Structure formats: C-alpha cells, structure tokens
Amino acid sequence: MIGTWIAAILTLCVFSFLYKDNPFYRFAEHLFVGASAGYLLAVQWQNVLIPNVWTPLTKGHDLVVLIPLALGLMMLARIWEKGSGIARWSIAFYVGIYSGVAIPGYMQAQIFAQLADAAKPWPAGWAAVSSALVFFGFLSVLAYFFFSLPHRGVHGAGARVGIYFLMVAFGASFGYTVMARVSLLIARVQFLLRDWLHILPS
Amino acid sequence: MTWVRRLLAIDRRIIFLLVAAGVILPLLHPLNLPVTVTPRVKAAYEAIDALPSGSKVLISMDFEPDIMAELMPMSVAVLRHCFRKHLQVIAMTLYPAGTGLGERALLQAAKAEGATKNKDYVWLGYKSGFQAVMIGIGENLRGMYPVDFYGTPLDDIPMMRGVNSYRQMAMMVNLSGSSATDYWIQFAQGRFHEPLVVGCTAVMATDYYPYLSSRQILGLIGGMKGAAEYEALIDTIGEARRGMDAQSLVHLIVVALVIVGNGALFLSRRAGDAGGPAAGSMVR
DSSP, X not given: OHHHHHHHHHHHHHHGGGTOOOHHHHHHHHHHHHHHHHHHHHHHIIIXXXXXXXXXXXXXXXXXXXXXXXXXXXXXXXXXXXXXXXXXXXXXXXXXXXXXXXXXXXXXXXXXXXXXXXXXXXXXXXXXXXXXHHHHHHHHHHHHTOOSSOSOHHHHHHHHHHHHHHHHHHHHHHHHHHHHHHHHHHHHHHIIIIIISOOSOO | OHHHHHHHTOOHHHHHHHHHHHHHHXXXXXXXXXXXXXXXXXXXXXXXXXXXXXXXXXXXXXXXXXXXXXXXXXXXXXXXXXXXXXXXXXEEESSTTHHHHHHHXXXXXXXXXXXXXXXXXXXXXXXXXXXXXXXXXHHOHHHHOSBOTTSOBGGGSGGGTTOOSGGXXXXXXXXXXXXXXXXXXXXXXXXXXOOEEEEEOHHHHGGGHHHHHTTSSSEEEEHHHHHHHHHHHTXXXXXXXXXXXXXXXXXXXXHHHHHHHHHHHHHHHHTTOOSOOOTTSTTO
16 A cells, blocks of 8 residues: 555656656656665675575585685775776676677577578568568668678669668667557556556456 | 647647547547457467476566566466466566566466466576576576575475476576577577577567577567467456557557658748757657
C-alpha cells in the first residue's frame, strides 16, 4: 500500500517534467540515482564479494582469491593521480583476458555465421525474393561503407542503393523505438490506473 | 499561411496530452483489436512447444525496471508456456536489479500454472559478469552457482540432479534489453551450440533479424507487441494484450502527427517562409 503510493507519487513527479523542469522532478531524479547506487552496492556486496571472496577466504582458506581481489583494488588506484599507473596493470590484464575470450566468439557469431548465411543458396519460390533482397542489401550497404574508392560509376550506384536499404532499416528501427517508448508509458499508466487508483480491473 | 505557422509553432504539451488520451482512453474502454501473430514469434513458440515434457530450459531474464514494461509480460508468458508444457525451468539474471523482477515473473507464472519451486523451476538469481557466467555454465554450472538464490545447494534440488552444463539443457531463452543477447549468441549458442530463443525490447528487435535468418536464434519476440503475440499463442490475456489497443491508437496519433508536421513544414517552405519555427514547436 505505502509502496504503491510512493511509486505513484514518484511517477507523477517524473511526468511533471513534461510540463517543465521543476523541483519535484529533480527530487525524483536525485532519489533514483541515490537509491540505485545504494541498491547496486548492496547487491554487488552480497552476490559478488561475499560468495567469491569472503566465503572462499574464510571458510575454504583459498588464498588464490587474493589475486583477483588485489587486481580489483588496484583498479581503484585511479582515484589518486599518482596511482593511475598501478590501475593500468589491472586494466591491461582485463583487456588481455577479455580480448582473448571475446574475439573468437565475436568472429564466429557476428562475422563467419553471418557471411555463411549471406552466401547460402536461395530457396525456391517467393522465399527467394526475400533472400535476394537480403543479398543485394548486404552488398550495396557494404559498397556504401567502402570509402577507399570514390563513390562513382558502378560502385557509386551500388552505394546509392545501399543508402535506400539503410533508410528502410532506420525507418524500421524508428518505428520499433516509438513502440518501445509507448510501451513504457502504457505500463506506467496501467500502474497508476490499476494499482493506485483501482480504476482498471486487476 | 498563418495557420501553417500556427501549426508549426504548436505547444509540445498539446501533443503530450493527445498521446496521454491515446493511452488512457483505450485502457478504460478497450477496443479489443485483434493481435496478429508474426512468424518470428510463432517460431519462438513452436521451438519451445516442440520440447518433450521434462526437458530443462535455461531462462535468463536480463532486464531491470526501466524496460520491465516490455519484458515482464514476455517473461510471464514464456514461463507460463514452459510450465504448461511441464518443462523444467532453470531461471537466472545477469542484472542486479533483475533479481526481484525475475523472481516476481517466476512466482506469477508458477501461481497461474500450478508449478512448484525446486520441482518445476529453480531460481538461481543474479550473478555478476556476462561472459564469465555464460562460459562458466557451459563448463561447470555448480562452479558458477553452488547454491540457488535461496541458499539451497543445487545437489539438494531434485530437478537439478545430473544437470551441470548446457549439455543437460534442451534450450536456452534469453529475455533481455541490452547487449547481453549478443553475448548469449556468441558464447552460449556460438561456443556451446545451445539452441537459443531471444526476447528483446522493440528498440533492439531489428538488430536480431539477421540471427534469425542464419538460424543462430530459433525465434524472436520483440517488445510489447511480441509479448502480446505470445500471450495470444498460449491463449491468455496478460499485460501486453491489455496494452495493445493503446499501443495501436498512439501509433495512429504519431503517424498523423508526422504527416501533419511534415506537410505543414513543406507548405511553409513552399510559401517562402524563411523564419524558423518557434521555440517549443513540433519541429524543434
């Protein structure tokens, strides 16, 4: 009950920005930032530091966890100007590990699998039209983003077709974006009308 | 062309009121517009529906309150479908604030379908580190999650006996509003070849069409519309279907405003009106 009222009042405070900037909106904004930071810290403490560092160290006497703990603490050295060099060691370690893990996965999933799909034989019937559109869209957009040659002649024509494919893609994305933003508004209005004012049936 | 100038200088707050009316009126007086099911959502439904009873499904609900409007109804619909098919759900989240939301979706779906904790589903909760968790599950689930969210060791949970990696899971469903989906595709699907179904926000949906074509994902549920389609497929009326009338009406308003705004701007330029639109106008 109290939670619903607090949520409803904060929702109205945020919506008040639609009229113009005001202290109620800023209050809700600052409260959100503070509460989020506090919640995040508590969850990270409970779900990351306790099970991954504290419990293995105190119950399992696993001293290996001190290495990642030290690397993590070294990251915080950036707070002081003189300590930024120490933080770089941790960052270098992180970048090295992350690159090794991410690059093969990225190449396989985003490049090779997509290239294989673009080059596969077209199916029979109307599905071939869809495959042809994807194939020509792929080539023409690549032509548009190839800047080592001037966009003239055949290359220029391909690049211009690529622009149309890009415009269609941006239009589809914009349509979906409108839908997403409206969905957020609908959910808030549903909350206000149903949970707070009890106008809508639950 | 005074009326054109007036139209271009219209106060934005009038548009906000129009949109508010477009949302509130259909919620109060539903129009019951039909929800047509797209092949992408149907593919997601059929992929889950084809799993034999008792199969394990890993569902990662990687979202926070900012996008729960889209992903919460989707999560509940997918979970209800799994429980109705007697699939055993292993649920988790990779977002700190997703802990409460994922648990809420599970409890809501379990209550609706009569599913019970540790028999039909297990809630692993939040774990930090996207890629590390995904790879960790593929190699040793218990190394990542020795206990569930409530502190029960996985070995003590009946449905988790013998489950220690993707190999014992029939499918994975990722419901996300972030780059987490990319990582699930790269690491869980790409590296461990786990069949994957994706549910995402509408903003992200077009980004994942290529993966559908390449069969890296088996189905795609996009935004509130996708969630409404899924609700229609499992024959329930949830939050998403209730919101679709408002969604459709606001879309009509937005389309009308785009046409009117562009038409007015075109007429204004044609009349040689060099003056820019007033502050707070539609074309700002």
